[in-house]
Amino acid sequence: MFPMFRSDWIRTRIRGLSADHLRIARSAIWVSLFVLLGKSAGAMKEMAIAYRYGVGTIVDAYQLTFTLITWLPSTAVTVLGTVLIPALVRLRDQDETERANFLGELQGWSLLIGLLFAGLLYLCWGPAVQVMGGSLSPETRQMSLRLMVGMLPIGILTLWISVQAARLQSRERHVNTLLECVPAGTLFIATLLFGTGGSITPLIYGTSLGFIIQFLWLSVLARRADGIRPRLKFSLGSKEWPFIWHAAGVYMLGQVAMNAVTPLDQYFVAHLGDGMVATLGYANRVLALILGMGALAISRATLPVFSDIRTKGDHHRAREVALKWTAVMFFGSFFVVFFAGIFSEHAIRFLFQRGAFAAKDTIEVARIFRWNLVQVPFYFAAPVMLQLMASQGRFKVMASIAVLSFFVKALMNLLLVQWLDVRGIVLATAAMYASSLACYLIVALRLGRDE
Template structure:
């Protein structure tokens, strides 16, 4: 009882920053649980209707390629935009509306360009990365590409609206990320047979469209900013944001090669390999999203707010505390998932065309993937601190270095371990990133590197000039 009283007193006297992060993490975790349940049900329906065959191979392969370019930019915007929108809270509403409208216009243009590039380059892409796929699978990949190419516009638009919500410490966007999975579930179950890619296309496109429209409505309600798409770059925040995006984009482009890289190696192993890795990664994503998204999305606006007050020591202490907490939680989650993973996979997938032998294969790959969990959790928390400080050059350098290790790991480990080699190399990548990040946190100065400080001052000066002109 005395120990319980001590812990209760420590909770009551905890710093408000920790309480804000804890509340945000709890909300995100709850939303992730609901959203990922929709994803799990979707995977159950796909496994029931399709099993492990060339349709699922084509879907996994094409989705990885179609979402690669928009996903790369979306990952960058998710890190860069939240601190920008946090700072915009103190600007006039008309300026916020102008900047938000310009972001919507830029997202639409980028999405259209990405779709056009994919359409034009698809013959070369499928010839280079999918040469070992069967002719039937390649034909399905082309059908899926035609149907899924427009989704890049909806993905980028949703990213802009989600950043506006996250800057206001509203995390309902995490819940709505399960909407596309719910639509795919409905379309797959409504299909009379499991021999067509059309239900997968319709569910994905309609789900992403509904997600973008809903997020826009919620963002407008949360920040009170009513914007319309603009094809211009008149806002003064573009200069500083472009420097950040340009720097971080280098590392993110490199990291987003991981999924196509794994798809390439799985295609070389033959039909069924992409499906096995895809099912294992879908289950692993349920676990990773619960912890990592909760920690990362809850901490980024808090770190940005603390650093805006100039308290770098407090930001570093808070980041170190939550980084180590995320690492410990990751170890516990990995141990529990190692024990119950095969049972969970059997409950999710083992029915219809998905056999007991498929469960054994997917469970083995899933268990190897658990090695990355603690490092992934902690890396995302520490990465939010670097992003809040504007240390994008540091983040880019870490990404390039660790991706090099991932490539070496795939070439070295997959010939010996098969599909599991891709999971082991990913774990080595995140472990290296974690140790480098902790070393930088202990040895580096406060507030980011000199370039980041200079860029931030330049952006602040430009913003001040813009305010005076307004």
């Protein structure tokens, strides 16, 4: 019998791991489980939408609207999550008054910024749809306008949700990942119970109600985790703000570029004709389950640990742990790609092929999904190095790499879409993540030689 399959050998290897590796592994397992449950709810939601609406104009309008509504808030959420968690880890050593003051100010400004985003979106919706709509029909564009009006609360609540999630993650509690399935669950119920195939009302109320429930639930759990009931404040008195503004301002530049990738893809795919936005969307939803269980899990598991190591001043240990986990995620992903490629068509048929979603749609979505798998190894590994840089406050490096990666993506879209249609879009995404991972590894190794 091979020694690596013996239980005593496995137990010995596990006991030999450092506490940092065990903390990351334990958190990653929990996050992966929560992601599986959450993405399963998302898959059920997609099954319901496919059953009621197929790949028609309503799905095109919904996905375009959701992308535009969440673009700016999602950019801010990514920045907040990356910048806030190290700050909240540091604040654990401060008195409760300082922590409550900072959280109150943070929630107050999150509300104001969310309202600002919603107002800008409402005022600029016409030009945005005109630019992003491509060759979509006038009916689809008009439907998008109606969806936007009903889904505006999402843009306001997204920032508040991210603040509560950061409070939980800074305590290495990852139930926020599980609660990300709430909007999918409410949309699933609304679509099945009230969807008629021609009405967009279930999509509006199902999505918006889900975000409201998610916010309220997270708020309760965050208060239990840190014992703080912050009151809304609209001042900037906390001593954490100089660090937050500097880090967020620099990193925001990179995230604006990276979060522009989804609208960029929507722009290119919309010019391929009606139905293609929905086809790519279904393929991406299935891929999101795989990416979430790997990349999202390791990303959320590593940042609190790296931040804790940084507070102790041991940069060498943090880099060593990060490089090992990068290798584990990169090479481990090939097993995922292999099995996902084999069973892709069966999975998509099981998930979507019913009602308005026909067999030919299954074949097309599975084809795009297989091409999408090229990005998985790079997407799994890059977040580990990104979180290492975030824990060390190297936001200029992160912003520079993000901007460079976006230009790689835009250039590859221009070059590949004309030859490979929608396949060019997914290959361009793989090139973007590959360039990002390469840049992070180069920076980490150079910093290691300089220390």
